[in-house]
Structures are given as C-alpha cells and as structure tokens.
Amino acid sequence: MRAPAISRTISLALSMLVALTLLARAAAAADVADFVGDYTGSAEMLRSDGTLESRDMSVSISETRNGFNVSWTTVAFKHDGRVKEQAFSIDFIPTDRSDVFSAAMKRNVFGHEVQLDPMKGEPFVWGRIWGDTLTVYSLFIDDEGGYEMQQFDRTLTKDGLDLNFSRVRDGVPERSINTMLEKR
Template sequence: MHATHAISLRRLATAAMIWCAMAWAAVAAETGIAPFIGDYTGSAELVNADGTTEPRDMSVSISETKDGFNVSWATVARKTDGRIKESSFSIDFLPTDRDGIFSAAMQRNVFGHAVQLDPMQGEPFVWGRIAGDTLTVYSLFVSPEGGYELQQFDRILADGGLTLRFSRVANGEISRTVETFLERQ
C-alpha cells in the first residue's frame, strides 16, 4: 500500500469518527438529554402506604444512543431477615413527533423497528419526558383484573447530581414513594 493510500484511509477514518461524534452530539442537543448524561448513586428510605420504610441503595446511568438515549437503573433492598433483593432495568428512548416526549424502544417488531410493549399482555407501557430540568420516566401496567399501576420516576438536575422522586399509584391509591439525592460519579 502506498503511503498516500494509508494517509487517505486515516483521513477517512478520522472524518467518520468526527461525523459520528457530531451526529451523537446533535441527538443529545435535539433530545435535551445532554445535561442528564452521567452515572449517579445514592440511598434512600422507601415509604410504603402503611408508613413503614425500607432502605434502598440506588443507581442510575443515563447515556446517549445512536437515535436517542438510554436510562438504566438499579435498586438493592436489604430485608430485615438478611436477604438482599436486586432489581435492574435498562430502557432505550427515541424521540417522538411531540417535543420533549420519548417512546420506549423495548422490543423489535418483525421488521426490526423498535416498538412499545403491550400493556394488554401484562407488559409495561413506558414513555419518557424532558421538561426543563426534569427527566421523567413513566411505566403503566394493566393488571389481570383490569386495574392499573402507574410508576413515575422524576430525575431532577441538582448541584452535584440528581434528585430522584419516585411514586407508585395503584388504582388511584399511592402505594409507595421515595425522594433522595443521587450523587454524580
């Protein structure tokens, strides 16, 4: 290979990397996700409807994707009997035609397109919203009896991290809430 071909290939590779970085930056600017990008950790006391509390360790990671962004989060609950219960979730979000509202891309259809899950099959219907300094993720579940549960995760920008506000409403009744600070790592 001639030196001029090697230089041309390096220039082409550099140009491709710059284009990809610019495209991802454009997605972040377009979606409004840029200020939220990062990794955050903290702990909290989850408050149940009966007033009892449960300690939780929490983490969230927010990142750009090719077409939108990803929110991944985990909780660790320590039970009084010594058991540890871990839960983790990861959801990609895509822009919609509505400014600041994002659809969850949780599965692929037969054509390879990202689509929502089906709440009539017991799966959550998930969407996101960015309004000012708050990134909200909603999850709607339809119970086998036709009732509902709505979970709302507000992640609010704060000095040094995020304020997390979580609530779970089942058939109009608040069943769980938590508010805590998650420190940017």
C-alpha cells in the same frame, strides 16, 4: 397627559415581554446530554407496617445512536437480612412530540423499535424532558383490568439528580421515595 399613559403602556408591555421570556426559559427543556452520567444514592422507605427499609439506588443515563438509554438498579435491604436487587434498562427514541420519547423495548417484524403491549401484561413506558426534569412513566394493566402507574422524576441539581419515585395502583398511592443521587 397622553405621554405618561403611553409611557406606562410601553413599560407594561416590556415588563410582560421580560416575564414571558423568563417563563419560556424556565419551561425550556434541558437537552438529554445534560443528564448523561452515572449517579448513586440511598434512601429510607417507609413500609406499610411503619418500619423503614434501606435502599441503594443507581442510575446511568447515556446517549444512543437514535436517542438515549436509562438504566437503573435498586437494592432493597430487608429486615430479615435478605437483599433484593432489581435492574432495568430502557432505550428511548424521539417521537413527533417535542421532548416526549417512546420506549424502544422490542423490535417488530420489520426491525423497527416499538413499545410493549400493556394489554398483554407488558409495561407501556415513555419519557419526557420538562425543564430540568427527565421523567420515565410506566403503565401496567393487570389481569383484572386494574392499573399500576410508576413515575420516576430525575431533576438536575448542581450535585447530581434529585430522584422522586411514586407508584399508584388503581388511583391509590402505594409508595413514594425521594432521594438525592450524586454524580460519580
């Protein structure tokens, strides 16, 4: 009777080891090199008045000497014919935390790359790679002490990046966009 119990215990232990190995692989972060490239796409965003607004989007991810850069552009086509274009470019450098990156948006008096100061109305930006997703977070603190949080999740797919954007102001979701950006 003891042999079947030992056999079941060994089988259970091996099953748990296989499951833990698979979970560890799934949670293992992709390398920034996996994201490097130029991506484009478009999306329809539902406006608060119920109308749709077309947007063209592009992102370029490249490695730098000390980390990596994410540059992105959004072109919004307004119903009155106006076109609004916004472009951003941020360098990221590694931190002491694995797969967490600090935005290097300015240099201090010693020439070191540092974060901006959210208490001065500047965005506090950081990034992380979790699994196959590169996320860029931006925190803004307004003059009244309220906040806006933006999150860009860019998940690797076989054709490019699945982009999920969300913006929350003082705990209230304001906007979200999901689209596929194809690798050029």
